[in-house]
Amino acid sequence: MGKIIIIGAGGVASVAAHKMAQLQITEDGLFDKISIASRTISKCHAIAESVLERHDVIINCYQIDADDVAATTKLLNEIKPDLLVNLALPYQDLHLMEACLAAGVHYMDTANYEPLDVAKFEYHWQWDYHDRFKDAGLTALLGSGFDPGVTSIFTTYLRKHHFDRIDTLDILDCNGGENDEAFATNFNPEINIREVTAVARHWEKKDGENGDWVETPPMSVKKEFDFEGVGPKNMYLMYHEEIESLKTHLPEIGRIRFWMTFGDEYIKHLTVLQNVGMTRIDPVIYEGKEIIPLQFLKSVLPEPASLGNSTKGKTNIGCIATGIGKDGKEKTLYINNICDHEEAYRETGNQAVSYTTGVPAMIGAAMLVSGRWSGNGVFNMEQFDPDPFMDMLNRHGLPWQIKELDGPLDF
Numbered sequence: 001m002g003k004i005i006i007i008g009a010g011g012v013a014s015v016a017a018h019k020m021a022q023l024q025i026t027e028d029g030l031f032d033k034i035s036i037a038s039r040t041i042s043k044c045h046a047i048a049e050s051v052l053e054r055h056d057v058i059i060n061c062y063q064i065d066a067d068d069v070a071a072t073t074k075l076l077n078e079i080k081p082d083l084l085v086n087l088a089l090p091y092q093d094l095h096l097m098e099a100c101l102a103a104g105v106h107y108m109d110t111a112n113y114e115p116l117d118v119a120k121f122e123y124h125w126q127w128d129y130h131d132r133f134k135d136a137g138l139t140a141l142l143g144s145g146f147d148p149g150v151t152s153i154f155t156t157y158l159r160k161h162h163f164d165r166i167d168t169l170d171i172l173d174c175n176g177g178e179n180d181e182a183f184a185t186n187f188n189p190e191i192n193i194r195e196v197t198a199v200a201r202h203w204e205k206k207d208g209e210n211g212d213w214v215e216t217p218p219m220s221v222k223k224e225f226d227f228e229g230v231g232p233k234n235m236y237l238m239y240h241e242e243i244e245s246l247k248t249h250l251p252e253i254g255r256i257r258f259w260m261t262f263g264d265e266y267i268k269h270l271t272v273l274q275n276v277g278m279t280r281i282d283p284v285i286y287e288g289k290e291i292i293p294l295q296f297l298k299s300v301l302p303e304p305a306s307l308g309n310s311t312k313g314k315t316n317i318g319c320i321a322t323g324i325g326k327d328g329k330e331k332t333l334y335i336n337n338i339c340d341h342e343e344a345y346r347e348t349g350n351q352a353v354s355y356t357t358g359v360p361a362m363i364g365a366a367m368l369v370s371g372r373w374s375g376n377g378v379f380n381m382e383q384f385d386p387d388p389f390m391d392m393l394n395r396h397g398l399p400w401q402i403k404e405l406d407g408p409l410d411f
């Protein structure tokens with residue numbers, strides 16, 4: 001199989017399309033036909049034009065509302081792709097999974113389902129599809145971005161090659177990029193703000209046996225960390241979806257936390273927007289019409305895909321794991337990738353946050369179309385062999401490094 005349809009035409013889709021086109025040329029038809037379909041077809045055309053110009057590869061464009069299951073099924077039946085790569089928004093996940101089942105197409109995404117009216121991102125809605133995908137002989141791969149995605153692959157790689165047991169895991173996501181905007185989110189503003197304003201949750205086995213969620217108010221736990229390539233940054237404890245899949249598939253881990261960096265300016269703007277009610281996701285009446293304040297806010301904020309040419313600096317995302325090494329001794333390892341915004345822009349016309357998501361999306365698709373990862377049902381990244389994925393990260397723009405630290409984080 002090697003016929004792909006990408007759904008969505010934002011920054012992440014743009015990077016994935018450029019990287020798939022590169023593989024079409026260099027790895028002899030791994031993605032032999034690429035299509036892209038989204039709500040606004042002009043954005044599909046813009047991506048296709050850029051790919052044609054840079055790589056001389058043709059991408060076919062289609063207009064689709066991915067929430068319309070019947071229309072998407074019809075399109076899939078016409079194009080007959082092997083794999084649908086969902087790079088639209090988390091709200092579309094279940095509708096696209098339904099269309100894949102109806103048309104007999106494998107499925108992949110980078111972010112787990114969220115209902116529009118509740119800011120709750122949990123896997124159970126998608127895990128519930130396991131038996132239907134299994135019975136249909138289809139694969140659904142969930143969360144093949146950077147986080148979730150590469151962070152889970154980093155963890156399973158460390159467990160496979162360096163540890164007999166992992167006791168604690170901290171995932172550190174730093175975007176050290178700066179741009180000309182006073183306030184901009186580095187991926188879809190609505191999804192980003194819902195994530196940041198959610199109650200922070202981490203996983204912990206308090207009694208050493210049974211784990212439980214530990215909740216803290218949003219953005220209330222702040223620590224400074226010195227990130228290589230970026231410098232010292234404040235990072236905040238947050239909930240992130242790979243904690244749920246990691247604690248399920250690697251139940252030995254006693255504590256899993258997720259940290260993300262934010263600058264003081266970002267926090268200042270977000271605090272004001274929250275205080276005045278602009279981040280609400282319940283409807284309010286404006287001039288006789290229902291509007292959702294956060295959706296209105298999204299419409300006035302810069303689109304992530306437009307930030308590419310003004311963003312400078314680096315991202316540094318990785319995992320710090322402490323446990324019992326293969327030599328029987330306790331050790332702490334830090335595995336991470338550093339990605340440069342300007343280099344990402346030169347290569348694909350997009351900044352590093354789109355790049356660090358779009359490259360793993362391409363690699364996840366490569367794992368499935370090449371048959372290196374296979375299975376019937378719904379799967380998370382931790383359930384597959386990390387080695388071929390890690391190899392492709394090194395070869396396709398996201399090289400990683402492992403360093404031994406003196407000990408775990410002291411907080």
Ligand code: NDP
Pocket residue numbers: 007008009010011012013037038039040043064065066067087088089090092110111143144145146147148149186187188189191303304305353354356357
């Ligand atoms: P953008 O907002 O830039 O792009 C989203 C695209 O989806 C837009 O082209 C949008 O169309 C399209 N879309 C939205 N609704 C529909 C619909 N009903 N039917 C068809 N198309 C639709 O987002 P990003 O590119 O930044 O992010 C894409 C995805 O990647 C998101 O799910 C995000 O959560 C995820 N992500 C994952 C990360 C990870 O590391 N795992 C990190 C960053 C992002 P239109 O232009 O018309 O609005």
